[in-house]
Structure formats: structure tokens, C-alpha cells
Amino acid sequence: MLAARLAQLLGGKLQHVFFNSSGSEANDTVMRMVRHYWNVSGQPKRQIFISRWNAYHGSTMAGASLGGMKHMHPIGGLPIPGVEHVAQPYKFNEGFNEDEEAFTARVTQEIEDRILTVGPENVAAFIGEPVQGAGGVIIPPKGYWRRVEAICRKYGILLVVDEVITGFGRLGAWFGFQHFGVKPDLVPMAKGLSSGYLPISAVGVSSDIVDVLREKGGDFVHGYTYSGHPVAAAVALKNLEIIEREGLVARVRDDIGPYFAEALKRLDGEPLVGEARSLGLIGAVEIVSKPGTNERFTGKEGKAGPVVRDVCIKNGLMVRGIRDSIVMCPPLIITRAEIDSMVDIIARSLREAAPTLKALKADT
Numbered sequence: 001m002l003a004a005r006l007a008q009l010l011g012g013k014l015q016h017v018f019f020n021s022s023g024s025e026a027n028d029t030v031m032r033m034v035r036h037y038w039n040v041s042g043q044p045k046r047q048i049f050i051s052r053w054n055a056y057h058g059s060t061m062a063g064a065s066l067g068g069m070k071h072m073h074p075i076g077g078l079p080i081p082g083v084e085h086v087a088q089p090y091k092f093n094e095g096f097n098e099d100e101e102a103f104t105a106r107v108t109q110e111i112e113d114r115i116l117t118v119g120p121e122n123v124a125a126f127i128g129e130p131v132q133g134a135g136g137v138i139i140p141p142k143g144y145w146r147r148v149e150a151i152c153r154k155y156g157i158l159l160v161v162d163e164v165i166t167g168f169g170r171l172g173a174w175f176g177f178q179h180f181g182v183k184p185d186l187v188p189m190a191k192g193l194s195s196g197y198l199p200i201s202a203v204g205v206s207s208d209i210v211d212v213l214r215e216k217g218g219d220f221v222h223g224y225t226y227s228g229h230p231v232a233a234a235v236a237l238k239n240l241e242i243i244e245r246e247g248l249v250a251r252v253r254d255d256i257g258p259y260f261a262e263a264l265k266r267l268d269g270e271p272l273v274g275e276a277r278s279l280g281l282i283g284a285v286e287i288v289s290k291p292g293t294n295e296r297f298t299g300k301e302g303k304a305g306p307v308v309r310d311v312c313i314k315n316g317l318m319v320r321g322i323r324d325s326i327v328m329c330p331p332l333i334i335t336r337a338e339i340d341s342m343v344d345i346i347a348r349s350l351r352e353a354a355p356t357l358k359a360l361k362a363d364t
């Protein structure tokens with residue numbers, strides 16, 4: 001029943017579902033399934049995955065290899081062979097003074113260039129998060145995803161959209177790919193599937209892939225003890241029913257998501273704020289040393305987020321500190337009053353953290 005419900009929500013050709021218990025396991029499933037698919041489709045050389053630097057796809061061997069977090073790679077001798085990393089669409093950090101269209105063209109061109117460098121006949125799939133969550137809530141510029149999709153189609157490469165954070169209403173659509181208007185071939189998902197109450201994840205797979213695997217793939221010898229655990233599946237099914245009954249996806253799209261964006265704008269005048277951005281109910285505040293720039297506290301890059309996070313937590317707001325930003329992922333039922341108080345606490349905490357941040361600078 002859960003698979004049938006997910007197939008409805010995914011739509012199009014995404015009519016098959018493979019269950020696992022975590023996002024990392026879902027991405028391991030993706031890697032094995034995609035490589036096997038190409039093996040049995042008569043194009044066995046297609047084994048390379050292209051991902052982005054600073055992506056997060058999990059902590060298993062495949063997940064952390066697909067991920068582009070450099071500091072994770074030395075642990076366990078990663079990445080495993082066959083993973084290529086390209087630029088992320090992080091305009092604030094990596095294209096601050098660049099025109100948005102030029103930036104989009106540059107970072108997507110890098111994907112195409114890498115495909116040509118390694119040979120399109122060797123590329124299995126491109127994988128990316130609609131919005132990079134763990135990387136710092138990196139919201140891609142307009143047109144990015146459609147361009148990525150066009151490049152994948154041009155070279156016959158599968159498109160994997162990792163919805164572990166963005167699935168189930170976070171961006172104001174059931175899935176992030178629906179918000180960005182693209183059609184992936186595989187969709188790993190987890191977290192919001194059960195609203196985190198029980199561990200369950202899934203991979204939505206297109207019928208084009210499943211048809212080939214059924215015809216030529218033999219047994220798909222891959223699975224976990226808890227794949228499709230009936231208690232977790234029942235909880236997920238009930239969770240989806242509640243999300244639907246309470247209209248939470250439309251609420252994020254039409255009401256509370258736009259309100260969150262508006263509220264975050266109030267931080268724009270704060271001296272330490274370089275940018276406050278959000279999409280749906282995921283957002284970030286970039287901390288800078290000079291307003292109007294993307295300059296960080298010199299010599300201490302990457303330290304400001306945890307400083308501000310600690311002050312926010314002391315003041316009663318749980319946020320995450322990622323390098324020089326704080327990020328938020330509030331529950332889909334958050335109220336306007338709660339968002340107001342969130343933004344007030346952030347503003348207050350930034351002012352309170354300012355002397356510590358400046359002292360960081362004086363240290364260098």
C-alpha cells in the first residue's frame with residue numbers, strides 16, 4: 001500500500017519503489033541498481049556517477065563517496081572508484097559578483113565538460129539534492145535543474161534526485177523535483193517519509209529501468225533485513241495520510257513558506273548578515289564580517305556558524321551551524337508566531353555573538 005501511494009505521489013514513470021531503512025542505504029541501492037542496469041542493458045562501461053562538491057548523500061561507502069564533503073573522504077579511503085565531483089551551485093560563496101545566468105551557465109557547463117572528459121559512454125548517472133541541505137541550504141539558481149536535466153538527456157545519462165531532505169513538502173511540493181520541474185529516473189527519499197518517527201527510506205524507480213531489470217537483470221541480489229519493515233511502512237502510510245489531510249504541502253507552498261521567506265528578510269539589515277535565504281521551509285543565514293559582501297571573519301573562515309548556533313541554542317532556538325552560516329529546517333506545522341520568534345532570536349543572537357566573532361578576527 002505504501003509503495004502504491006508513493007507511486008501516486010511520484011507520478012509519471014516513477015512507478016516502482018524499493019524500501020530501505022535510511023537515506024544512506026537508499027543511495028547504496030541507487031548505486032548498485034544503476035550500475036547493474038547499465039551492465040545488463042548492453043552498455044556496461046557506464047559506471048561513473050557525477051555528483052557535486054559539498055553534496056551530502058549519506059555516510060555509507062557509497063553514500064559518502066557520492067557525497068562531496070572532502071573532510072569525510074579520508075575516513076575509509078573514499079571516494080570509491082567511479083565517482084566524479086563537479087562545482088556546486090553555491091552562488092553566494094562561489095559566484096558572488098557573477099551575473100546569475102552566467103553563474104548557472106558556468107556550473108552546468110562544468111557538468112557537461114566533465115561528461116566529455118570522462119567520455120559519455122562511461123557515465124551512468126548524475127546525482128544531486130534539489131536543495132543541498134547538509135551542505136548549507138544551497139538553493140540553486142533559476143534554470144539550474146532544467147539545464148542539468150537537458151545535459152543528462154543529451155548524453156543518455158540517468159538523473160538521480162536525492163529527496164532525503166526535500167521530499168514530502170519541505171519545498172512546497174511533494175518532491176523537490178516537482179518544484180523545479182524535472183523528471184528524474186530514480187528518487188531516493190527518507191526522513192519526511194515517516195516524519196522521522198520510525199526509520200524507513202525508499203527509492204522511487206522509473207518503469208523504464210525496472211522493465212529492463214525484470215527482463216534481463218536476473219535476481220536483484222540486494223536487500224536489507226529491515227527493507228519494507230511492516231511497522232515502519234504502516235507509520236509512513238499514516239504519516240502521508242496526515243500530511244495530506246492537514247494540507248501541509250499546500251500550506252508550505254502558499255502560506256507558511258512565503259511567510260518564512262518574508263520573515264527572514266527582516267534580517268537583511270543586520271550588520272552580520274550577508275544573505276538570508278529560504279525555499280519552502282528550509283533556510284539559511286550567511287554570516288559575514290562586512291555587510292553587503294560575502295567576506296568572512298578573516299583567517300577564521302568556517303567558524304562563525306557554530307558560534308552563532310551556540311548563542312541561538314542558549315536563547316532557546318535550535319539551529320544548525322554549518323561553516324559560516326546557520327541553517328533551519330522547521331516542522332511543516334510551525335506557526336507564524338513561532339517563525340516571528342525564531343527570527344527575533346536569530347537577530348538577538350547575532351548581536352550577542354558579534355563581540356565573539358570580532359574577537360575571532362582579532363585573534364588572527
Ligand SMILES: Cc1ncc(COP(=O)(O)O)c(C=O)c1O
Pocket residue numbers: 021022023024025027056057058059063129133134162163164165190191
Ligand atoms: C540529501 C541526503 N541524502 C542522504 C542522507 C543520508 O540519510 P541517512 O542519514 O538517513 O542515512 C541525508 C541525511 O541527512 C541527506 O540529507
